[in-house]
Amino acid sequence: MMLEVSHLVVDHGKLRALWDVNLNVSEGQRVGLVGANGAGKSTTLGAIAGLYSAAGGSIVYSGEQLVHHRAPDALARGIVLVPEGRRLFGEMTVRENLRMGAYSGRTRGTLVEGLDKVFALFPVLRDKQAQPARELSGGQQQMVAIGRALMSQPKLLLLDEPFIGVAPILVDEIMAALATIAADGVTMVLVDQNIGRALRFVERATVIQNGRTVLEGDSATLLTDENFATTFMGLD
């Protein structure tokens, strides 16, 4: 198992955000993390990526337990988060945003190859590379966010709502790019409000509700599960 999250508890100040989250991801897999707004999906990804500390439970990655790790520590191990809302460096150019993705010592040497790879995946970014990131459309900004994450050479890519604010036509393009990235052997955890769309992309999914894992299974099984369909598919 590449990633084993067990009984994870996370507090935001005095509020408990996660009570008991379990998530297993094997190497090369695409896993969905689904649930209603406020269920704790972003917090789970953030805890894995080192943005929040666990108040209980454990996160084991490639056999190593991550304790009070910060985002740069996660990054050094190949865990890379594409955060909700993209969080681009708006005043910096597209190229500088991508360059920032290669900031850690591990990836600085392969800056040029990394850029070529991103531009091959999202050709439109090559023409926009000198433009400030804030001037791009939502979909193009998402491409920069994913591209920036790729510059960090992820082994485990965590995607938090990558399709919010993206025009439908670009959703397909980004989806195809993610499939290419996955085919390259990058393991993925995807959070998407649109549960049907998420389940068509991932192989397995974990369902969380009020900070707890309530269901876990193959996406094909979940899609035919009547209980799941009535509880969750109606929500989006």
Add this chain to the structure above:
Amino acid sequence: MSIDVVLQVLVGGILVGGLYALVAFGLSLIYGVVRILNFAHGTILAVTGVAASLIFARWQLSPVLIFILLVPSVFLLGAVFYRGLLHPLERRSPLEATIGTVLVTVGALLILSDVTAVLAGPTQRNIMLRSPVIEVGNIVISVTQLAILAAIVVMTLVIHAILKATWFGLAVRAVTQEPIAAELCGARSLQVKTLTFGVGSATVAIAAVLYVLTFPVDPYMGFGLTVKAFTIIVVGGIGNLPGALIVGVLLGVAEGLVGLFWGPEWSPAISVILLLLILVAFPAGIRWRRG
């Protein structure tokens, strides 16, 4: 009053304004990354300037050597000041942290000024270099002044290049704009903040050595400078180097002209008056076009 006098005042205003801009830029660099208003910022110029003039009086070292001696020292002091006294406050609640940083930086301002006054005396000092003068019409410019002007231009270009081309500069801008994303890209915030505090302080030290070559310094001049730096940042924009330079020079020239026409006692007030006028005229801020 002849036009020559006005032009002469303009030259001085541009010079002092360029130095204000360097001071302000150090402050805005620190504020952008660390989100702390360092009230002791201008006092670093006062203390470094006094130190430079003492070193010069005692050993007659060349200003270049004094520069090489003082700038790295102030870099270290700035980094240690942040790491030792300000960083620990970040563990407190937001309100306590804010009040704490004000107390620590204002306290540093008072202590640094007083200790300097006790050690060096409260008098004004500067470094008087004998340098040839160039006369353009009736305006007199010394070679030292020209060298200071050149140094301001070079420093501005160097800072610009550092921010634009180095990994450190990239991280500084990234942390300023989107700290969480910068962390996700592997920029360790404590490391970037400590370095930035050092670099921002070193920027003031650079300005200090240049300042004391033509203008007098004293241990208690720091707070006035900090206020000017705040003005420049608010009008010129956080982290905006060209903006700081334009506003700094405008401020320096305005001070000179106000001093000339109304009397020097009005000079310190002009920065605040300008700030208020601009805030009233442009309540939404001035948007500088980016080059």
